[in-house]
Amino acid sequence: MAWLVLLSTITFTLEKHFCGDVLIDTAIFSKAESCCNLEVLAMAEKKSCCKEEVEVIRGQDSLKKAIFEDLHNDQQIVLVTFYYSYYNLFEGLPVQFIPHKNYSPPLLVTDIQILDQVFII
Template sequence: MAILVLFSTVSFTVEKHFCGDVLIDMAIFNAAEKCSSYIVDVQIINHCCKDTVDVIKGQDELNVKSLTDLDFDQQLFLTAFTYSYLNLFEGLPELVVPHKNYFPPNLIADIQVLNQVFII
């Protein structure tokens, strides 16, 4: 949506340079090159060259609505929806870990391996 608004409000110009019916150069952000570097005959340059400039205007005015432009029912719905959505998520309570300070004893020998008892 933001890209659509950006491209609809941008305006720019397109410059085209023709020698006769042949398009010599087209530029969008800078000036178009003239045909003097392509054609050396001075008579042709003076009589048949023409420049065209196309201006593409973007949208100048955007309709920005505020909360006061809405009807009372729309304002009521919007505030109720916002309030219920923000209160939908509650924080988790702090969990109590009863064995937080318990450290298991050091294993001297692995009893399952000594007795050769394995769960299959």
């Protein structure tokens, strides 16, 4: 539901650059690249083949904001009981005591299996 509200309220621009009747570049949220040279743009006469179109796609501007007091009494009771029933449903687990958490094994000076010549076959 939150994604639907977010996507319906976004406003963005769509820029298109044409050279003649051929679409050269399309850009959303940025400027479309031009195919005309910078030298041509600097000159007094500009080519009439270059054309840019900008479309602004507007999102929804008006949203209805409801508050808890706008609901009827029955709806408020249902909403509060729903919240409390699910809030108390998910309780955390108790912290467990692990007695060997900080235990480090003793250092081995020699390998006892090799010392006694006992091997698992």
